[in-house]
Amino acid sequence: MKILIAASEAFPFCKTGGLGDVVGALSQMFSRLGDHEVVLFLPKYRNIGGGAFSLSAVGGNFLIPVAGKIETASMSRVQWGKVSVYFIENAKYFDRPGMYRTQYGDYKDNDERFIFFSRAVLEGAKFIGFKPDIIHCHDWQTALVPAYLKTLYRLDSFFVKTASVFTINNIAYQGMFAKKALIKAGFDWSDFMPDKLEFYGGMNFMKAGIVFSDIITAVSPTYSKEIQSYGEFGKGLEGVLKHRSKKLFGILNGIDEEIWDPASDTFIKRGYDVKTFAKGKASCKRALQTECLIEENKQLLLAGVVSRLDNQKGLDILCKIIPELVDKMQFIILGAGDEKIANALNKLAKTYPKRVFFKSGFDEALAHKIYAASDIFIMPSRFEPCGLSQMIAMLYGSLPIATKTGGLKDTVFYTGEPKSSNGFLIDAANEKSLRSALGKAVSLFKRKLLWNTMIKNAMNGDYSWDASAGKYLEIFKSVHKDRFKSLKF
Ligand code: ADP
Ligand code: GLC
Numbered sequence: 001m002k003i004l005i006a007a008s009e010a011f012p013f014c015k016t017g018g019l020g021d022v023v024g025a026l027s028q029m030f031s032r033l034g035d036h037e038v039v040l041f042l043p044k045y046r047n048i049g050g051g052a053f054s055l056s057a058v059g060g061n062f063l064i065p066v067a068g069k070i071e072t073a074s075m076s077r078v079q080w081g082k083v084s085v086y087f088i089e090n091a092k093y094f095d096r097p098g099m100y101r102t103q104y105g106d107y108k109d110n111d112e113r114f115i116f117f118s119r120a121v122l123e124g125a126k127f128i129g130f131k132p133d134i135i136h137c138h139d140w141q142t143a144l145v146p147a148y149l150k151t152l153y154r155l156d157s158f159f160v161k162t163a164s165v166f167t168i169n170n171i172a173y174q175g176m177f178a179k180k181a182l183i184k185a186g187f188d189w190s191d192f193m194p195d196k197l198e199f200y201g202g203m204n205f206m207k208a209g210i211v212f213s214d215i216i217t218a219v220s221p222t223y224s225k226e227i228q229s230y231g232e233f234g235k236g237l238e239g240v241l242k243h244r245s246k247k248l249f250g251i252l253n254g255i256d257e258e259i260w261d262p263a264s265d266t267f268i269k270r271g272y273d274v275k276t277f278a279k280g281k282a283s284c285k286r287a288l289q290t291e292c293l294i295e296e297n298k299q300l301l302l303a304g305v306v307s308r309l310d311n312q313k314g315l316d317i318l319c320k321i322i323p324e325l326v327d328k329m330q331f332i333i334l335g336a337g338d339e340k341i342a343n344a345l346n347k348l349a350k351t352y353p354k355r356v357f358f359k360s361g362f363d364e365a366l367a368h369k370i371y372a373a374s375d376i377f378i379m380p381s382r383f384e385p386c387g388l389s390q391m392i393a394m395l396y397g398s399l400p401i402a403t404k405t406g407g408l409k410d411t412v413f414y415t416g417e418p419k420s421s422n423g424f425l426i427d428a429a430n431e432k433s434l435r436s437a438l439g440k441a442v443s444l445f446k447r448k449l450l451w452n453t454m455i456k457n458a459m460n461g462d463y464s465w466d467a468s469a470g471k472y473l474e475i476f477k478s479v480h481k482d483r484f485k486s487l488k489f
Pocket of ligand 1: 021306307363386
């Protein structure tokens with residue numbers, strides 16, 4: 001099959017969170033599993049891959065109408081294994097310090113930026129002569145692609161055999177804009193209907209993806225049920241999803257085990273595997289305690305956090321109970337995002353310098369060190385579509401303490417018996433549940449045999465993409481077949 005992936009981020013080129021990991025890993029998996037031709041389209045942000053890739057210009061340019069103006073798109077490309085990666089260039093839209101926002105908030109023209117990108121994906125495919133069987137889009141930033149295919153490009157012979165699959169990585173970010181975004185995007189007022197693009201008087205990009213794609217996927221089986229069933233998860237789109245229930249599938253994310261492997265990880269002090277974790281983790285813990293200038297003490301339970309700072313992640317709940325826990329344990333926290341949460345964490349680190357370390361910002365190297373050094377990994381998420389961090393933590397022998405929701409529920413198991421558990425689950429993201437789970441961890445940590453059994457369970461889990469990438473490909477094959485059958489020749 002010819003597979004075109006359109007997304008707003010992909011590791012190792014650009015990443016703000018799990019979406020980047022997923023898009024990067026899936027592109028590679030699709031290109032390796034079978035005889036598929038895979039191209040990946042990304043915006044050409046400033047500082048792609050930290051300058052580690054040499055991109056070559058694709059000659060020429062093409063024009064994209066946005067908001068009554070004509071914008072110019074050009075492209076550069078790099079061959080990444082078997083995947084051809086194309087970067088859509090337009091300095092006005094993408095040559096900026098951040099991908100989506102500044103520290104003060106989202107870029108005001110995010111609607112135009114991703115209208116431009118989505119349309120440039122379709123025009124770019126034509127420009128390079130790549131007729132996709134499948135276009136796989138992710139989240140609101142590329143959600144207009146399926147809508148274009150079913151409206152403005154419906155009669156375009158170039159895409160006559162193209163089917164679209166839309167993956168919801170996080171429905172909390174919907175790309176909601178005033179109704180004039182409809183006109184900026186070039187749609188017709190007749191599509192401004194509640195069963196199409198209209199959403200409470202405005203335009204909702206995520207809804208466009210859900211309504212117009214041939215197949216919708218969500219990034220874990222539990223999340224795919226939650227978002228259709230409850231407003232707190234579906235965030236207003238639960239009805240639309242329920243309506244398309246038959247076309248909605250939950251496919252669990254995996255992690256790239258080449259990047260995340262404690263045995264070969266060059267960021268960490270000492271590599272280890274499931275047989276040698278005791279020595280390896282002890283050495284990584286000591287090194288990180290020293291680096292972060294917190295008390296060097298192997299008896300203290302060390303909790304790690306690597307996270308976006310966002311209401312979703314429940315770290316405000318953790319902040320509230322840290323003071324009552326610092327005599328029993330330590331915390332090393334890395335996070336970027338919300339200023340209020342960052343301030344609270346900074347204050348805690350200043351008050352308890354030997355027990356709490358906080359670094360604000362995005363730091364790939366420190367993230368690896370935290371997964372390796374920590375004994376537990378805290379994720380009190382209010383909702384979690386899938387979550388990759390808990391899987392990375394488990395691979396590194398750090399036991400997750402996570403809310404029983406979304407992908408956390410699908411990957412973390414706590415039965416009350418260490419021999420059949422790989423972490424700790426809390427029923428709800430609140431202080432009481434988190435406090436009680438942390439108490440359990442503190443006391444179990446002293447019973448080394450039981451603790452190590454849980455570490456082995458965690459490290460032995462299968463978090464690979466093998467099964468899930470195969471499920472995507474099966475869906476691609478069947479939707480492509482249906483699309484082909486529906487054509488009247
Ligand atoms: P989300 O996508 O909601 O942010 P996930 O758990 O799916 O959460 O994925 C988070 C990914 O981003 C993981 O690879 C994690 O290690 C990484 N990450 C998150 N915050 C940071 C940070 N501040 N510095 C480095 N890596 C981070
Ligand atoms: C989102 C979700 C996270 C998920 C990631 C990749 O950012 O918050 O739970 O793992 O996307 O799908």
